[in-house]
Amino acid sequence: MMKVLNIGQKNSHRSTAHVKRNLIWVLLIFTAHMIQGQILLVPERVFDGESMQQNWVVLVQDSIIQYAGPETGLRPPASTQKITLQGMTLMPGLIEGHSHLLLHPYNETPWNDQVLKESPAERALRGSVHARRSLMAGVTSMRDLGSEGAGYTDVALKKSIDQGIIQGPRLLVAGPAIVATGAYGPKGFHDGVRVPLGAEAVSGVPEAIREVRTQLGNGADFIKVYADYRWTPGAASQPTFLQEELDAMVATAQSAGKYVVAHASTPEGMRRAVLAGVETIEHGDGGTPEIFELMKARGTVLYPTLAAGDAIAQYNGWLKGQNPAPERIQKKKASFQDALQSGVLIGFGGDVGVYPHGENYRELELMAAYGMPALEVLKAATSLNARIFHLPSLGSIERGFLADLIAVPGDPAKDIRALREVAFVMLNGSIVKQP
Structure with a gap:
């Protein structure tokens, strides 16, 4: 069960400045816990760097992907934060x-x-x-x-x-x-x-x-x-x-x-x-x-x-x-x-x-418009570039890879323009943008 921090009224003898300092410190700890703990991402679909997967979830701990696959194959710890990305495709950054x-x-x-x-x-x-x-x-x-x-x-x-x-x-x-x-x-x-x-x-x-x-x-x-x-x-x-x-x-x-x-x-x-x-x-x-x-x-x-x-x-x-x-x-x-x-x-x-x-989506859209299948465009922007640039732990969603992840509405393999509307960004396991 996720811990809940209750911040109540402070004793009257404490100064307002002291209360504010404590509040800021608690919020910083809470934010670090929320962003860097175990996070379970539940999208509608997952592009893993090679193909589109349905009914997958992705578990991230700290900076590493710990699990990617059907939710039925996972028993996350009770303290895991769950983020539902409704109607979205999760994919490598x-x-x-x-x-x-x-x-x-x-x-x-x-x-x-x-x-x-x-x-x-x-x-x-x-x-x-x-x-x-x-x-x-x-x-x-x-x-x-x-x-x-x-x-x-x-x-x-x-x-x-x-x-x-x-x-x-x-x-x-x-x-x-x-x-x-x-x-x-x-x-x-x-x-x-x-x-x-x-x-x-x-x-x-x-x-x-x-x-x-x-x-x-x-x-x-x-x-x-x-x-x-x-x-x-x-x-x-x-x-x-x-x-x-x-x-x-x-x-x-x-x-x-x-x-x-x-x-x-x-x-x-x-x-x-x-x-x-x-x-x-x-x-x-x-x-x-x-x-x-x-x-x-x-x-x-x-x-x-x-x-x-x-x-x-x-x-x-x-x-x-x-x-x-x-x-x-x-x-x-x-x-x-x-x-x-x-x-x-x-x-x-x-x-x-x-x-x-x-x-950056302009290039992706033109690649598709000029004849490259959308799924191949997605590969070019993720797993292929990771391989060509000698980045062996990036570009794919699989266990042990770094948690550089994004989510977009809809299915970019059907409409590459979905990449215009990036709603969620995780870099090295830290959430830097979310809906």
């Missing part, structure tokens, strides 16, 4: 694969101005707000793909979350990221003007190796490289790094037990990155069936960032739902469908930051 917590939508402030005019301190403050919004939207883990000119501010943001200073998802961060000399922005200034870049520039194998080691030493969890980019503003993207440079960066990261991901949108940039051994390709707009077949053969995972392209097209004047889709959107959709057809693994990562943090 979302794992966002491509984000930029230190950016905000480009229709608010262009990317150039964010890099050049917003200080790292301002961007850190924004990032703390973005992190909490993400968590409240059901994102319990997040891979951040570069600080975009803010140095190692993403590393500091991760530390602040880990230490409980601010609320946010578990973070995996890339630090500044690495670009080829001359291939990244901000651009458009004459050669006498030196401006901060959105990433660290290198040329040649020795510099590339040195920068990988520097970034790992400064706290990056993995390395992001730009395998192609625009050499001049407005030009088409072209490959940037030579094969030997990419090979050296991947080998250096792997020797330290880390991995490399690549921004790549051209067939040749993607090919070089895949042959070098990067674990994921980010964007992949120009991917061809041949490139996707190569990725499949090498085990390279695609993060298509559909929502970023969709948002930028709208910033550029596309009236979605009223006007025909621009050519870039049509090509992106066709490329995504080629990737689906090839059988290459596709993860969930929308490049959030280009569009508002907390609206």
Whole structure:
């Protein structure tokens, strides 16, 4: 039987301040008991990371899932707190694969101005707000793909979350990221003007190796490289790094037990990155069936960032739902469908930051709209991303896994839009949002 604390009238000789202190202390103890004790979650259905289960319950003790299965197979202790999630689907917390917590939508402030005019301190403050919004939207883990000119501010943001200073998802961060000399922005200034870049520039194998080691030493969890980019503003993207440079960066990261991901949108940039051994390709707009077949053969995972392209097209004047889709959107959709057809693994990562943090569902909805079955979309956002990001205790609802859980109304396997309305969030066994 759950204990009930009665807080009665205090003796008159006690001061009002003393009573208030006692009351606050009792409430803190009660809250800790309610949130960190044994909790039995009773939803209408459970998506366990692979399939939808009916009539399941989930028992959480402290930070760990102790039981997941039919209620008839469980005898919880009498002191267990029971939470009924009526009409809801319980599922693993979302794992966002491509984000930029230190950016905000480009229709608010262009990317150039964010890099050049917003200080790292301002961007850190924004990032703390973005992190909490993400968590409240059901994102319990997040891979951040570069600080975009803010140095190692993403590393500091991760530390602040880990230490409980601010609320946010578990973070995996890339630090500044690495670009080829001359291939990244901000651009458009004459050669006498030196401006901060959105990433660290290198040329040649020795510099590339040195920068990988520097970034790992400064706290990056993995390395992001730009395998192609625009050499001049407005030009088409072209490959940037030579094969030997990419090979050296991947080998250096792997020797330290880390991995490399690549921004790549051209067939040749993607090919070089895949042959070098990067674990994921980010964007992949120009991917061809041949490139996707190569990725499949090498085990390279695609993060298509559909929502970023969709948002930028709208910033550029596309009236979605009223006007025909621009050519870039049509090509992106066709490329995504080629990737689906090839059988290459596709993860969930929308490049959030280009569009508002907390609206991570945009990518999930577009993945479904472009042809991926909703159940596969749910897998991409949970168990698949956990496996690809080397998070062995996350992404599934099963005994012994960490209790990162969310609940949404209805059945997201039938209507992915249910993920717009995350009603319950548990991070590491602590309830941070509930109906």
